Amino acid sequence: MKKPVYLSLLFVSCLLVASCEQNEEKQQWFKGNLHTHTYWSxxxxxxxxxxxxYKSNDYDFLSLTDHNTLQQGEKWKKIPKSHIYEKAFNDYLQAYGEDWVEYTSDSSGTRVKLKTExxxxxxxxxxxxLIIRGEEITDSYDGKPLHMNATNVQEKIEPRHGNSVSDVLQNNINAVLEQREATGVPIMPHINHPNFGWAVSVEDMKALRGERFFEVFNGHPSVHNYGDSARMSTEQMWDQINMAYIERGQPLMYGIATDDSHYYHQFGPQFSNSGRGWVMVNADQLDAATLIEAMEAGQFYASTGVTLSSYEVENGVIDIDIASEEGVTYRSExxxxxxxxxNSEVIAIHNGNEIEFKVPDDVLFVRVKIxxxxxxxxxxxxxxxETAWTQPVIPN
Structure with a gap:
């Protein structure tokens, strides 16, 4: 692993398409999660x-995104008086040793000094x-939770608040983009779990400027990815957002998957566990600047388990090879x-491990769900x- 490398670079301009010319010989797929929590929040x-x-489970990169904090300064954590967490502390102590772990124990319990980045x-x-510095900028309006991640953030960003849901989100997007402009470093905002607390409507999302990413899938049990009988799923929101963005000539919104992990010792659908969602980024090297550049060019897909051997868009043709597994079949919409x-609709269905589809001229965009x-x-x-989502593509 490398330390995060924060470099200034000229970004590739690929605003309304899902692919750019690349050196295919050097490209490879990197697996990562951009939404993860620790004892720091x-x-x-x-x-x-x-x-x-994450490293032991074959991830290539990870961003720790604790709420309104970076892993800097001094912070002590009191270990809950529970067999689960006392055992977890003992496992930590055994893994890293007395010379590494700074703690105190008395009749009131155990307090541990958290390690900084x-x-x-x-x-x-x-x-x-690769570890990429991150922060979940955690704000609200009228009791609604409004959360946004900043990937490759250089300094902590304080929530800016606002006079409406969209105003809060836009103010915090602006804060991220202003730090990016001031530092010359690629810093990527993305909107988290819009249906958490039913906080962010599709109209709020449509109103945004400068946002390129949102969570089409989040593994937390309370985020309502699938909507309900009266409210849109995040996938439905995604298509509506891009209809609005295309109408006003704005770069497409891309969809990411994250696990939003909080719980590492209790498991099940009622807990937000690791390994539920991630992104696969096609890039020529493993550093923060290159990964963000690739994502902004649409060179990635979101997944909860499906892996692609290859994904290319060339001359208006989407070409996908799925890394098939014995006994597993695939249905691609x-x-x-x-x-x-x-409204969006299913234009074609492919069964099998290979997809070749010419984007027709009579669509605003298409995307593939496997x-x-x-x-x-x-x-x-x-x-x-298990599912994968590729990014939207417009006709040539």
């Missing part, structure tokens, strides 16, 4: 243990795992919005199948 594990879990980063210095229509026949292990919701 409301997660229930030490940052070193969280990082080790400057302390834990050197433990993960190799070429195969080409979802799009036809010109003059007000659903496996294999049930997701420890799912967001019982009965979920």
């Amino acid at each position: 409301d997660g229930d594990a030490f940052p070193e243990m969280v990082l080790q879990w 400057d302390e834990y980063l050197p433990l993960f210095l190799d070429e195969e795992f 080409i979802i799009g919005v036809k010109k003059g229509k007000s 659903v496996s026949s294999r049930l997701k292990e420890n799912p967001f919701e019982e009965g979920d199948f």
Whole structure:
């Protein structure tokens, strides 16, 4: 893993398409999660243990995104008086030793000094795992939770508040983009779980400027990814947002998947656990600047388990090879919005491991949703199948 490298670079301008020319010989897929919590806010594990879990489970990069905080300064954590958490502390102590773990114990319990990023980063210095500094900017309006992540943030960003839901979100987007402009460093905002607390409507999302990413899938049990009988799913919101963005000539909104992990010792659909959602980014090297550049060019897909061997968009043709597994089948829906229509629809269905689809001229955009026949292990919701979502593509 490398320490986060914060470099200024000229971004590739690929605003309304899902691919740019690349050096395919050097490109590779990197797996990462951009929404993760630790004891520094409301997660229930030490940052070193969280990082080790992701590294041990074949992730290439991770962003720790605690609420309105960076892993800097001094913070002590009182270990809950519970067998689960006392055992977790003992496991931490055994893994890292008395020389590393600073703690006090008395009749009131155990307090542990949390390690800062400057302390834990050197433990993960190799070429195969990248830690990207992150923050979940946590705000609200009229009691509604309004959360946004900043990936590759350089300094802590304080919530800016506002006079409406969209105003709060826009003010916080602006804060991220202003830091990016001031530092010359690629810093990526993304809107978190819009249906959490039913806080963010599709009209709020449509109103945003400068936002390129939102969570089409979040693994927390309270975020209502699928909507309900009266409110849109995040997928439905995604298509409506992009209809509005195309109408006003704004770059497309891309969809990411995260697990929003908080719980590392209790498991099940009622807990927000690791391994539920991630992004696969096609890039030529593992550093924060390159990954963000690739994502802004649409060179990634979101997944809860489906893996692609290849994904290309060239001359208006989407070409996908699914990394198939024995006994598993795949159903792929080409979802799009036809010109003059007000809703998205399934334009075509492909069964099998290969997809080749020419984007027709009569659509605003299309995207691909691939659903496996294999049930997701420890799912967001019982009965979920492993799924992948590619990014929207407009006709040539």
